[in-house]
Amino acid sequence: MKTAIYGIGNILMGDDGIGPAVVAYLESNFPLNSDVTLEDLGTPSLDLPNYMTGYDRVIFIDAIAADDPPGTIRLYSRDEIVATPPGIRVSPHEPTINDALIVLDFAGSAPKDVVLVGIVPQTLEGGMTLSPAVAGAVPRAAAAVMREVGKRYAA
């Protein structure tokens, strides 16, 4: 079973950098098995299918647009990602995860197991620091990712 953990977002655009920040945190705090790929994908757009092909499961970490307070973490299942109309995304790196999944479903090479760990941002203005509420969510989001990894190993 090949697993990938991908942070999505632009580190130059304030809280949009939350995905890469969680990846950096995981890198320095959690030893991962060699069959787990951990990568900051930045804003991959149409390249996204390339990074999903060949994996059985993919865990994404990304900023989401939701009405909850900044720093709130929400999980989206594969079905929710495919069914959710565009809008769970906040950044310019469309096409979205759901577009990539739809393309790969058609091609017959999509990972079966996909989950999105989403974090609500506070500000998306230019800058390389996370706002305090979102920075505070990094360890919690990392823990949520590790729970997903663990759950899948148990299964």
Add this chain to the structure above:
Amino acid sequence: MTRVTVDPITRIEGHLRIDVEVDQGKINKAWASSTMFRGIERILLGRDPREAWLFTQRFCGVCTTVHALASVRAVEDALNLPIPINAQYIRNLILIAHALHDHIVHFYHLSALDWVDVTQVLKADPAKASSIAESLSDWPNNSTKEMAAVKTKVKGLVDSGQLGPFAHGYWGHPAMKLPPEVNLIAVAHYLQALEYQRYANQVVGMLGGKTPHIQNVAVGGVQNAINIDSVATLNVDRLYQMKSLLDKVVSFVQNVYVPDVCAVAGFYPDWFSYGSGVTNYLSVPDLPLDEGSTKYDLPGGFIPNGDLSKFHPITGQKDPYWRKAVTEDSEHAWYKSGGPLHPWKGETDPEFTDWKEDGKYSWVKAPRFEGQAAQVGPLANVLAGYASGNPLMVKWTDAALGKISAIAKVKATPAMLHSTLGRHGARAVRTAVLSELAVKHWQLLTDNIVKGDSAIFNQPEFPKGEIEGVGFHEAPRGTLSHWVVIDNGAIKNYQAVVPTTWNASPRDGKGTSGPYEASLLGNPIADAAHPLEVLRTVHSFDPCMACAVHTFDPQGNNVAKVKVL
């Protein structure tokens, strides 16, 4: 009179807004506008120029490598620092592999739906589709069985009540003209393209260490340790792995992508007469062949008014003609207006008004070359190659025009390239040229390594005081330039003039429109509620708005809205 707004127009990285005024079925006025601002270059001020590339490759998720390499070239230019020839070849291979990947994706995954009607696939005869495809090339994956399997896949999608990846397409639109079998071939190759573009991306990863953010670049060269016998470095094994990936991509480009573009073009000959717009063309030379970047494999230069006999070559980054000619004007952009400014003196002080058709209406500034609007992109590059007699450019241009003539049963000429379809054709020609150069530069690198040269890096040293540099690159979307001012070893000013800024330019102080705007004039609109024709022309430029203005939509809205006002 009808006013149509398409907002945003790109299927990726949106935020480009196009307003067109339609009168009697034709566009008579057009505005291209970018709707979001972010002054991303400001993050670089005060930083170490040796690190700038790490940040610039985050400007745009599509063109990471492109911005990394333009940045190190700019700093090396400021230092007058040559780089070892191995480093040139390695960088060139990264740039070529990225472009092969990007051009394939643009045609099949971004713009084919402007021409291909997926629902027509259900009416196609797989055996007939196979024989048409086999008449176009020797590609082995065009069998009746292959075509039948793809037809079954599409049928499954349609029966499910959804169109999956094709849901955004204007299927059933009256402007769709391909026979059912050609639609089927296009969908079959859409799926194959998904696989072959990935091989090109793997080459970027093998040389760059990682994708999408490469790790191997440095001001002064690259960081790829070379030792032909060591497993941990760039060795013979890895070189041959790369070669086998490149060979697959080369074959796909020459046997599938080029014939497909010619076939689509052959069925839409009308579109050679729409979409010319601004016919001043700008491109820059690329793929340097020596340590000091004085000789290049691909030519570049300026062509005024589409007149190839007036082609003025640009000889390199040091060419004073190039260094002096570029300015940016913000008369109609949401910045404080002054005169047009050279990028080294560039300012980015926002002054937002509402969208005003006679005033300011875009976050994109208006770049100008010797004061004139200019179109950039593969068409500009191919015309420069054709005008300068570059053998590969001439060979592939003539081959493509020959194929189109045979299908369309009209004589296709280089003059027809000034058009919406010409941009697609030129992109295919450029990709074919790059596919040959991929093999050439792989050989140059391999021969040089085998000869015993393992140099990869020259140490940069920063002088006291102020220095200026420019790094250019003929990127997939056209001429990219990074302009840097360094003071006592720290960045004092940094401006990226990106390809889409040239093409999506608003009007300038003299009222001259940019390429998108000008190219839309006269385009037919069959159905104002479904302005497919606007998409055709704008997509032919391969827009990348997030890249152009480094913008951002806080609403995350990626639905292409079409409003009829």
